[in-house]
Amino acid sequence: xxxxxxxxxxxxxxxxxxxxxxxxxxxxxLADRAGVHRNYVGSMERGELNPTWRTLLRFSAGLHxxxxxxxxxxxxxxxxx
Amino acid sequence: MADARSPWAxxxxxxxxxxxVRELRELRGVTQRAVGFDAGVGDYYVGGxxxxxxxxxxxxxxxxxxxxxxxxxxxxxxxxxxxxxxxxQAGHDIPAxxxxxxxxxxxxxxxxxxxxxxxxxxxxxxxRIRSWT
Numbered sequence: 001x002x003x004x005x006x007x008x009x010x011x012x013x014x015x016x017x018x019x020x021x022x023x024x025x026x027x028x029x030l031a032d033r034a035g036v037h038r039n040y041v042g043s044m045e046r047g048e049l050n051p052t053w054r055t056l057l058r059f060s061a062g063l064h065x066x067x068x069x070x071x072x073x074x075x076x077x078x079x080x081x
Numbered sequence: 082m083a084d085a086r087s088p089w090a091x092x093x094x095x096x097x098x099x100x101x102v103r104e105l106r107e108l109r110g111v112t113q114r115a116v117g118f119d120a121g122v123g124d125y126y127v128g129g130x131x132x133x134x135x136x137x138x139x140x141x142x143x144x145x146x147x148x149x150x151x152x153x154x155x156x157x158x159x160x161x162x163x164x165x166x167x168x169x170q171a172g173h174d175i176p177a178x179x180x181x182x183x184x185x186x187x188x189x190x191x192x193x194x195x196x197x198x199x200x201x202x203x204x205x206x207x208x209r210i211r212s213w214t
Binding site: 006008009012050051052053054056057066067068070071072074075078 | 087089092094095098136137138139140141142143144152153154156157158160161
């Protein structure tokens with residue numbers, strides 16, 4: 001699928017992984033908190049998914065991290081990767 | 082006009098996002114159609130986002146921001162500011178259905194936009210008549 005090659009998706013995946021690691025949570029725990037399937041977290045961290053705005057908000061709520069912080073990490077990951 | 086409509090249409094988060102996209106676009110003074118074309122979506126799509134009817138994907142939003150030459154951080158800062166005005170309670174809690182306040186806001190937004198378009202059309206019509214006579 002072309003999804004693998006979209007840099008924005010890969011950067012978002014790395015940002016979510018970084019923030020999850022900061023919390024020290026498993027993918028399963030984040031999935032429970034965000035209200036998504038655990039496969040969804042894994043796919044998103046690998047940059048295979050392009051979440052909608054509402055889904056992204058669920059992740060930020062699940063991580064209990066403001067969107068501004070999520071976007072700051074995303075921008076850093078996009079520049080670095 | 083496309084009928085595509087997200088189940089989340091009119092929710093505070095989508096209203097705030099719509100306002101953000103519209104404000105950024107108007108700052109650059111470009112049309113919805115031009116933004117849609119550059120971002121690779123149909124011309125109804127940007128309007129759908131601005132009217133809080135669509136729940137766009139992340140990559141599309143980033144493309145829209147890049148098209149308008151704004152950084153993702155600038156987009157989210159403006160979004161948070163709009164959200165704080167529309168729904169101060171929003172925080173991290175995503176409501177399951179559109180709130181009455183959000184729906185009222187959409188109505189006001191649509192009315193303002195319709196008035197703006199009406200004025201623009203009238204101006205255009207006036208200039209056309211002048212050029213003929």
